[in-house]
Amino acid sequence: MSNDILFLAEFSAGKPARSAIELATGAADLAAQSGGSAVALAYGSGAASGGAALGAHGAARAVVLGDEDRPAITYAPAAVAAARDAGLAVLAPATPNGRDLAAALVGSLDLPAFGPVRAARVVDGVLESEQATLQGSVITTARPADGAPTPSVVLVLANTFTPAEGGSGTAEVAQAPDAGESALSRATVAESHEADAKVVNLEEATVIVAGGRGVGGEEGFAPLRELAEALGGAVGASRAAADAGWIPYQLQIGQTGKVVKPSLYVGAGISGAIQHRVGMQTAEHVIAINRDPDAPIGEFADLFVVGDLFEIVPALTEEIRRRKATSGG
Amino acid sequence: MTYLPTAEHDELRAVVRELADEKIAPRAAEIDEKAEFPEDLRQLLAQQDLLGTCFEEQHGGTALDTLAQTILVEEIARADATTSLIPIVQKLGALPIILAGSDEQKDRYFPRLASGEWLIAFGLTEAAAGSDVASNRMRAVRDGDEYVLNGSKRFITHGSVANVLTVFAITDAEAGGRKGMSAFIVEADTPGFAAPRVEHKMGIRGSPTAELTFDDVRVPSTNRLGEEGDGFKIAMETLDRSRLGIAAQAVGIAQGAIDAAVAYAADRQQFGQRVADFQGIQWMLADMASQNEAARQLTYAAAARVDADAPDLPYWTSSAKLVAGDTAMRVTTDAVQVLGGYGYITEYPVERMMRDAKITQLYEGTQQIQRLIVARQLLQRAGVAKRGS
Amino acid sequence: MKIVVCIKQVPATGADKRYTADLRLDRTGVEAIINPLDEYAIEQALRLADAGTADSVTYLCMGPDQASEALRRALAMGGDDAVLITDAALAGADEWTTAKVLAAALDKLAPDVALMGMASDDARGSLVPGAVAAMRDVPLLSYGSELALADGEARVRRLSATGFDWIAAPLPVVATVTDQVGEPRYASLKGIMAAKRKPLETWSLGDLELSADDLHGAALTTVTDTRAPEEKPPTERIENVPAPEAAAKIADWLEQRKLI
Numbered sequence: 001m002s003n004d005i006l007f008l009a010e011f012s013a014g015k016p017a018r019s020a021i022e023l024a025t026g027a028a029d030l031a032a033q034s035g036g037s038a039v040a041l042a043y044g045s046g047a048a049s050g051g052a053a054l055g056a057h058g059a060a061r062a063v064v065l066g067d068e069d070r071p072a073i074t075y076a077p078a079a080v081a082a083a084r085d086a087g088l089a090v091l092a093p094a095t096p097n098g099r100d101l102a103a104a105l106v107g108s109l110d111l112p113a114f115g116p117v118r119a120a121r122v123v124d125g126v127l128e129s130e131q132a133t134l135q136g137s138v139i140t141t142a143r144p145a146d147g148a149p150t151p152s153v154v155l156v157l158a159n160t161f162t163p164a165e166g167g168s169g170t171a172e173v174a175q176a177p178d179a180g181e182s183a184l185s186r187a188t189v190a191e192s193h194e195a196d197a198k199v200v201n202l203e204e205a206t207v208i209v210a211g212g213r214g215v216g217g218e219e220g221f222a223p224l225r226e227l228a229e230a231l232g233g234a235v236g237a238s239r240a241a242a243d244a245g246w247i248p249y250q251l252q253i254g255q256t257g258k259v260v261k262p263s264l265y266v267g268a269g270i271s272g273a274i275q276h277r278v279g280m281q282t283a284e285h286v287i288a289i290n291r292d293p294d295a296p297i298g299e300f301a302d303l304f305v306v307g308d309l310f311e312i313v314p315a316l317t318e319e320i321r322r323r324k325a326t327s328g329g
Numbered sequence: 330m331t332y333l334p335t336a337e338h339d340e341l342r343a344v345v346r347e348l349a350d351e352k353i354a355p356r357a358a359e360i361d362e363k364a365e366f367p368e369d370l371r372q373l374l375a376q377q378d379l380l381g382t383c384f385e386e387q388h389g390g391t392a393l394d395t396l397a398q399t400i401l402v403e404e405i406a407r408a409d410a411t412t413s414l415i416p417i418v419q420k421l422g423a424l425p426i427i428l429a430g431s432d433e434q435k436d437r438y439f440p441r442l443a444s445g446e447w448l449i450a451f452g453l454t455e456a457a458a459g460s461d462v463a464s465n466r467m468r469a470v471r472d473g474d475e476y477v478l479n480g481s482k483r484f485i486t487h488g489s490v491a492n493v494l495t496v497f498a499i500t501d502a503e504a505g506g507r508k509g510m511s512a513f514i515v516e517a518d519t520p521g522f523a524a525p526r527v528e529h530k531m532g533i534r535g536s537p538t539a540e541l542t543f544d545d546v547r548v549p550s551t552n553r554l555g556e557e558g559d560g561f562k563i564a565m566e567t568l569d570r571s572r573l574g575i576a577a578q579a580v581g582i583a584q585g586a587i588d589a590a591v592a593y594a595a596d597r598q599q600f601g602q603r604v605a606d607f608q609g610i611q612w613m614l615a616d617m618a619s620q621n622e623a624a625r626q627l628t629y630a631a632a633a634r635v636d637a638d639a640p641d642l643p644y645w646t647s648s649a650k651l652v653a654g655d656t657a658m659r660v661t662t663d664a665v666q667v668l669g670g671y672g673y674i675t676e677y678p679v680e681r682m683m684r685d686a687k688i689t690q691l692y693e694g695t696q697q698i699q700r701l702i703v704a705r706q707l708l709q710r711a712g713v714a715k716r717g718s
Numbered sequence: 719m720k721i722v723v724c725i726k727q728v729p730a731t732g733a734d735k736r737y738t739a740d741l742r743l744d745r746t747g748v749e750a751i752i753n754p755l756d757e758y759a760i761e762q763a764l765r766l767a768d769a770g771t772a773d774s775v776t777y778l779c780m781g782p783d784q785a786s787e788a789l790r791r792a793l794a795m796g797g798d799d800a801v802l803i804t805d806a807a808l809a810g811a812d813e814w815t816t817a818k819v820l821a822a823a824l825d826k827l828a829p830d831v832a833l834m835g836m837a838s839d840d841a842r843g844s845l846v847p848g849a850v851a852a853m854r855d856v857p858l859l860s861y862g863s864e865l866a867l868a869d870g871e872a873r874v875r876r877l878s879a880t881g882f883d884w885i886a887a888p889l890p891v892v893a894t895v896t897d898q899v900g901e902p903r904y905a906s907l908k909g910i911m912a913a914k915r916k917p918l919e920t921w922s923l924g925d926l927e928l929s930a931d932d933l934h935g936a937a938l939t940t941v942t943d944t945r946a947p948e949e950k951p952p953t954e955r956i957e958n959v960p961a962p963e964a965a966a967k968i969a970d971w972l973e974q975r976k977l978i
Contacts, residue, residue, distance in 0.1 A: 012879075071885055073848070073858050080852075096861050103848020104858070106814055107821075112938035113813045113845050132947065134840070141943040148938040155843060183855045190873055190886040201879035207977075231978065239897075249863070249898060250877055256755070256836065256897040264977050278842070285975060287968065298953055303971055305964055306957040315965035320978055323969055340910070348904055378907035391907050 003036030003125070004087030006151060008079070008101055009054055009062065011044035012069060016053045018204055018261075019093035019158065026120070026161030027091055028058025033122035034088050040171060041065055041082050041090070043075040051173040056166030062173045072097035074185040076104035081179035084109060087151045089127045091120075094155040095203070095259065102153050104184055112144045115155030127152050136281070158261030159282040199250040200234045207233025208262045210253055210280070213240040214269020214290065214309060221247060223313045224268055230320045236260065238270045254279035268309040272297025289313065332396060332633035341393075342400050348377060349408035357409035360535035361681050366490050367535050370412045374405075375445025383420045383427070388439035395632040399577040403625070406581025407588070410685035411535035413581060415448075417574040418487045421693075422449030424567040425495040425512050429555040434514065438493060450491035451571075452515070452541060453564050456483040460698050462564060463506035467543065469498035469513065476500070476513060476553065478521075478546040486692070488539030489524035492517050496543075497560045510560030514552040521546040532684035569643045570635050572693045576628040576649040579657035579689035583621040586657075586664035586682040590614060593668050593677070604667070613667055617660045624653040644706035651699040654689035661686040719867055721763045722776045722829040723797070724820055724850075725756040727788035728840045752788045755835035757795075757902035762865050762895045763833050764796040764903065771867050774798045776827060780808065780819050786918060793913035794905030800916070801827070805923040807930040812937035817849035819933070822926040824854060831872055832892045836861055847894045857887030863898035 005027040009020035020040070027038035037060035042050050048067040055062075065078035083090050083105050092102035094116035106113045117129035118139075128143045144152050202208060209228040211221050221235060228235045235251065242252035253260050255278040265283035270276060272288065272295055280286070281300070288301035289309045298304040305312060334342075353370055360367050374380050382398050384390025393401070398420065406413035423442055426434055441447040458464040467480025478498050488494070494515050501509030515522060524539040554563060591614060594605035604610055631645035639645070661683035665672035672679045690696045730749040752760075766772040775797035779785050782804060789800040803823055808815070824832050832854075837844045851858035859865070862874025863882070873886045874893055905913070923929060930936065954971070956964050972978045 073860070076852070099844045100848050100858060100860050103817075103845040104852045106845055107817055107849030107852025110814065110818075110938070113843060113849075114939060115843055128942070136947060139945050139947050140941050141945075142939050142941045145934060145938050145940045148934065153845075155845070183857050184852060186857045187859060187885050187887040189883050191884040192878070192881070193883070194881040199880050203879065250880065250882075264972070285977060287971075293957065298955070300950065301953050302951070303968065304953045304955045305968060306955065307959075307961065307964055311961035312964050312968075315961040316968050319962075319965040319969045320972075323973070323978065341907075344905060344907075344910060352904075376906065377904055378909075382907070391911065393907075 002087050003031070003034040004039050005031040005034060005036060005089050005091065006039045006041055006083060006087050007059075007091040008093065008098055009040040009042040009047070009050065009059075010072065010093065010095075010097060011042060011046035011050055011067075014046035014049075016046070016050055017093070019095060019098065020050075020054065021057050021163045022158065022161045023091045023093060023156060024054050024057035024059045025163040026156060029161065030089070030120060030122055030127070031058075031060075034125065034127075036087060037061060039063065039087065041079055041176075043072065043079075045069045048173065048175075051171040053166075055169040055171035057163050058167070058169070059171040062171040063176045064173060065176050071187045071189060073100045073104065073187055076101060076108070076184040077179040077182045078176045080105060080108040080182075082176050083151060085150075088122070088125075089120075089150075089152040089154050091154050091156050094157050099155060102155055105153050110149055111151065111153045112148045113153045113155075114142055116157045117154055118157050118160055120154060120156070120160075127154065129154055157282050158259065159284065195248050195250050199248055202234055202236050202251060202253065202258045202260050205234040205236075205260065206262050207231045207264045208236045208253070208260055208280075208283075209233055209266045209268065210236035210238065210270060211241055211247070211268050212238035212270030212276075213244075214271075215241060215246065216269070217244075218246045220269075220310070223310065223317065227266065227313050227317045227320075230317045230324070231264065231266075233262065233264070238273075238276045267297055267301070268313055270297055271295045272300065330630075330633050330637060330639075332629045334396065334400070334629070338397055338400055341397055342404055345379070345401055345404040346407070348373075349404050353405060353412050354408035357411070357678065358675065358681065360409060360411050362675070364529070364534040366537050367409075367412055371415050371445065371448070374412075374415055380416055380419050380445035381443030382416065383423060384439050384443035388435065388443050390439070390443035395573065395635040396629055399573060399628060399632045402574050402577035403581035403584070406578040407585040410578060410582050410682070410688075411533050413578050414486060414533060414536045417571075417578060418451065419445075419449060420574060421567065421571040422451045422487075422491065422493075422495055424571055425451070425554050425563045426514065428566050429512065429559060429563045430514075433551070434554070438514065441492075447492040448487055448490055450485055450487040450494045451567070452482045452485050452488065452494045452496035454482060454484045456481065456540075460695060463561065465497065465499060465506050465510065467496075467498045468502070469500050469511060469548075471500070471550070472547075474550050475547045476550060478513070478515070478543040478548060480543050482541040482543075484528070484692070485524075485539050485541050486536055488541050489527055489537045494541075495554070497564055500557045500560075504558065507561050508558055510564070511557045512554040512560040512563045513548050514554065515546060515548055519546050519548065530688075532681070532686070532688050568693060569646055572650040572699075573628065573631055573635060573646045575689050575693045576624070576631065576646070576653040579650070579653035579686065580621060580625045580628055582682050582686050582689070583617070583624070583653075583657040583660040586661040586679050586686075587614070587617050587621060589677065589679050589682070590617065590664040590667040593671070610667060613663050617663050620656050621660055624649070624656040627652050641706055641710070643702050647694070647699040647702040647706075650689075650693070651696055651703065654686075654696060657686040657689050658683075719766075719772045719831070720774050720776070720829045721766065721772045721831045721833055722778050722824060722827050723756070723759050723763045723792070724778045724832060724834045724846075725760065725788060725792055726753040726835075726838050727751070727779065727781050727785040728753045728838060750784065750787065752791055753835055753838045753840075755837050755839070755897065757835070758897050758899045759833045759835045759895050760792055760795055760797070761902040762899040765900070766865070766867060767796065776800065776829070778820065778823055778827065779803070780811070780816060786920070789918055790913050791905065793916045793918070794910040795903055796909065798916065800918045802918065802920045803922075803926070804920060807923055807933070808936055810936045811933075812939045813843050813845045814849065814938045815933050815936050817846045817853060819923070819926065819928065820846065821850045821853035822928055823921065824850065826926065828890075830889045830891075831865070831867065832890075833865070834892070834894045836894045836896050844894075847892050851892035854892070857891045859885055859887055859891050859893040862893060862895045865893050865895055865899070
């Protein structure tokens with residue numbers, strides 16, 4: 001057994017997902033503690049040429065499971081073969097695809113599972129991780145039981161590891177050996193549809209302006225779009241707004257929608273129910289705008305503006321445009 | 330006689346409360362404001378089998394005991410008094426058939442009532458007679474295999490939305506209201522029947538209270554309940570049982586107001602402390618809760634007497650309705666007081682509950698009529714009842 | 719077509735939850751409900767049964783004795799029968815153990831579709847469905863906003879970044895569905911009464927030919943510490959100021975953090 005830290009690195013449209021870069025950073029950090037190397041299990045279109053991007057953030061090697069856009073779960077046989085008896089831990093992003101592959105590892109290799117975690121470290125040669133449970137009211141620390149098989153499978157929340165500026169390292173890229181088929185690889189995309197309206201991938205957005213029930217209707221999202229544009233970000237929504245049909249479900253943020261991790265999240269007319277919070281709690285900066293001074297979002301926002309979003313949002317948009325213009329930007 | 334709720338009763342309460350909290354309570358303010366019959370909630374109650382609790386399983390009902398039916402009404406009324414009238418009136422209208430109907434009549438109507446596909450109403454009250462039922466004037470005249478009904482009714486709950494009604498009319502004018510009244514099942518699409526007007530009311534505003542007109546309405550004689558002249562007795566026996574539903578409604582309305590007042594008092598800050606921390610408020614809340622608990626337990630005790638068909642059941646059901654109705658009025662008024670100015674505005678539910686509570690002191694026999702019934706039962710027990718009453 | 723819906727009993731949201739001395743979730747005296755996201759799996763299965771696509775719906779739950787209440791509530795919504803797996807040796811089971819036990823039970827029940835909710839309220843790993851699929855060597859169709867069954871194949875409609883896909887796999891499968899399958903139905907009164915008469919079997923580990931040894935005790939993981947979360951810096955508030963002034967303050971706040 002080696003002390004390597006493996007991580008799942010998802011690629012699509014030729015580029016690594018943000019999670020791949022974050023996990024490269026985290027794996028490198030943990031590998032330094034364990035005395036091993038950070039090894040990417042890379043999949044998706046662009047994976048084969050991802051050595052530089054992953055290496056720049058600390059990956060020593062990249063094992064390419066496949067370089068095609070197909071359901072992530074179909075990479076399970078290759079991931080299982082690559083993870084067998086390999087290293088201390090496999091980090092996986094706490095995304096639907098990351099969870100599917102992580103679960104395949106847990107079930108195929110009988111591995112201990114952790115997470116989604118918000119911190120991890122190597123203590124006495126064992127990977128220890130921290131997880132928030134019971135709606136964030138308790139932080140538990142967990143480690144593998146004595147004699148449990150390795151590697152540990154660790155789901156990692158977005159923004160747990162903060163990538164530094166890319167370095168000059170390059171990961172050594174190797175094609176994974178042919179692992180053959182298993183039942184898990186038999187899922188296929190039977191049909192593929194684009195949403196009626198063009199929607200952006202919220203999971204990759206760095207600024208999100210989200211609207212909830214307080215937005216009042218489809219047209220109520222117009223000022224939010226203007227603000228998002230001024231901030232260079234995207235528009236999202238709570239489940240209430242998506243259920244009401246004001247905005248496509250692809251833009252729903254929450255436990256059952258997208259889990260987002262922007263550096264700035266602005267919630268307008270969103271009360272902040274736990275289900276929504278789960279989807280945006282890893283945002284770095286949270287601003288809430290709500291008429292109700294007692295809205296739950298006020299308890300976890302960094303800045304809480306009490307007032308009418310239809311007055312404040314346009315005023316803010318104007319203010320930001322003005323400042324950008326005067327700073328010559 | 331025991332009347333303690335069992336685990337099944339508790340389970341029913343939990344199920345109905347969840348439904349009422351999630352689907353009925355959020356509609357209550359709108360139903361009140363628009364004074365619109367909540368057809369959506371009628372469908373919901375039907376779908377959940379909650380309109381068939383007084384019918385036998387052979388007719389598609391669930392044949393719950395009276396205590397269970399009481400809890401059902403109580404929990405719906407806690408969320409919205411208007412909606413609680415849907416199961417209440419389904420039973421009120423059907424009771425004459427349950428008590429006096431033939432098997433054929435039951436087979437014909439109960440499946441559609443138990444499923445909630447049809448609604449039924451109870452057509453007894455007339456404008457000129459009111460509480461004095463024996464002075465009713467509406468006539469039914471035999472014509473071969475049919476009766477021809479002429480006259481009008483007033484204050485008939487669900488009269489304009491029911492598919493069928495149990496209607497009381499004088500068949501023997503000489504014998505008078507007491508001996509000459511008969512009961513009929515009248516389908517609402519019978520020619521000559523109309524519900525031309527509904528009342529504008531203080532409370533239970535979503536429940537249509539209709540004026541009914543009968544203009545040569547021809548009803549087959551097979552739709553007569555019991556014998557000619559049985560009408561008054563059927564009506565009284567119906568009311569002896571049905572008024573328990575109003576007691577349950579009153580307990581439910583009061584409970585809704587208590588819960589709203591407690592929640593408000595626990596949340597609202599005044600003079601640097603929670604409203605709930607003022608002893609004066611605590612005393613009010615304690616009085617509201619304990620008085621309503623007394624009304625509830627009396628209502629449950631009466632429910633057991635209905636199931637046992639106890640000879641003194643009018644004593645129990647009238648006492649329960651009297652106590653529960655007066656308690657609901659007092660408790661909802663106090664709830665408005667606990668909320669202060671907020672209690673008086675429509676943003677909070679208690680002003681609606683106060684308006685809704687008032688009706689429980691009026692319909693299915695005013696509180697004054699209930700006192701007469703209780704007193705008569707008392708005097709009968711003592712062997713000093715006035716003859717003929 | 720036979721569907722088994724795996725459900726979990728969880729403490730009600732808002733219920734006062736705590737850990738026992740040995741750092742396991744203390745489930746005594748806490749109001750317990752069906753995991754809310756599992757209700758969507760139930761609803762999806764019952765819709766397939768209503769449509770005649772599924773011939774039978776069985777519920778499977780691993781938990782303490784009182785988890786039979788969750789199964790009764792599920793049976794009240796519809797479905798045919800239920801199995802509770804309960805065993806003292808399962809106290810403190812982790813995701814791997816849970817998957818191991820469910821996989822063994824599903825081997826015995828042999829459904830065409832093992833259907834689960836997309837996540838559980840009290841543990842957010844969402845790894846059990848995929849692990850069960852891997853252990854049973856059947857395809858996984860996850861995060862469906864709808865499940866369709868036809869011609870020996872299952873399909874889920876799954877949201878993609880910019881639209882949606884239908885992902886297909888040959889039966890039998892493990893599938894998970896999201897809250898977009900439609901609102902879970904309420905149990906009707908007749909459903910509740912009928913549920914009391916529906917078969918509910920209780921299996922122990924012995925019935926699954928598993929022992930505590932096979933399960934590495936009850937878990938491959940161990941909790942070594944629990945603590946309260948760090949105090950978050952207090953929320954800054956902007957209140958009772960006209961919109962332009964509020965906007966200026968927000969912009970200042972953003973500039974201080976180099977967000978504009």
